[in-house]
Amino acid sequence: MDTIWRPIKETGHLTEKIVSRIEQIIDESNLIAGSRLPSERDLARLLGVSRPALREAVKTLEAHGRVVVRHGQGVFVNASADEVMRIRLANQEVSMTELYAMRNVLEAPAAGWAANSATDEEIERLRVALEAEEEIRTQPTDYGRLAELDAGFHLMIVEIAKNRFLLQTVGILQEMMAAGMETTLTVPGRLDRSRQDHRAIFEAIRDHDGEAARIACSSHIIGAREAALLRIRGVESPE
Template sequence: MPFQKIEAEKLSSSIVRQIELLILRGILRPGERLPSERELAERMGVSRPSLREAIASLQDRGLLATRAGAGIYVADVLNSAFSDALIQLFATHDEAVFDYISFRRDLEGMAAERATRLGSDTDLKVVDTIFRKMETAHTKRNPAEEAALDAEFHLAIIEASHNTVMLHMMRAMFQLLREGVFYNRQVMFKQRTTRDMLLDQHRTINDAIQARNGPAARAAVEAHMTYVENSLSDQQRAEHNELIAQQRLEHENDR
């Protein structure tokens, strides 16, 4: 018969599995500091030796990392999603920018539609809360906060879609975007007209998600990403034209 004796699971294994799931589900994020050993042991209701054993196991597997004198952190696993060589290729070839936008348009459209079906009321409240923060940041002259909230808004939608593979993949992609690998997001927010258009687009996305209208949410995301694509294309064309104009002016001054 294919039955085996059931053995009691080690306490440290239960701790490992709980922390694993928190990382997998994106609740514990890369770079996030864990509570102190004593506090964490109290919260989980376990002994400190069992906790140490579990943490050591997670460190060996690269999920947790220790910083000297600063405690234990979730490892920065996102940076390992792409090799340095590939990141350099992304940064130096324009076609990667537009492939990235196309990639986002397809996946985020799907994520928005999934969020309307699978997101809980709390998930949708998180999305709405971030959008309200965007509205407040929109009134400020410095666009940096609004640009940062833009990424949070899109990631909240992906979180609400409840697909862990998509979540971690898109977090890695957004990390590259924050680092300016694909393009400088803040440039798009510097012009008032563009900022107004972007906010209106995010409002349309949010309204569709809050109404749990899947097709409308997907269409709104796709329209938004098409606008971003066209804006970047126009920006690149303007920079190219300006370079030519400067060369003409320099040549005129030399005659």
């Protein structure tokens, strides 16, 4: 298995070599759909290739359906099952309310599990993600970047919960909701409320308080749903 990490010689057909090697890594490491590959920097270093060359290979893999790139989050293993689920959900014209309800069903318990199982290292990673999100909120508003950080914070919690099928499912829901996330964050008062909610979720996970984490996450998702519906109706938030 160690041979899959040997440096690649940067000679002819480099993109094809990198594509082949990443596919080998996915297959031989038994990575399931939803598994995240190493960061671009780490993967380029491990394979001994430049980051531009790696990006070209990742584009090819994405075009072939082997991986999916979630901006601000990383590169994830894709699978035909994922695509089937996306198509089914899209064809059923799932409403915003239904999507938020599903988030609540999945993510609130995940926050509780994360609080119960989080290691010191995972708590530190979550703290760094939270502070990056809080920092950008103090700057001229870039809603696209905020949406990426928001989604990344929630996905990290699901990762800490250590349930790979849950991670895969939440990732799909996030992709479906990505188009509406910016609208949610533009509702007056929502940015500050979201910041407070994320801080409460983090503190509960840090304190290993599973019930508090579950309640804080559920309250946050319900508030986000209400803000989204207000925006859709063209009504300003009373906050």
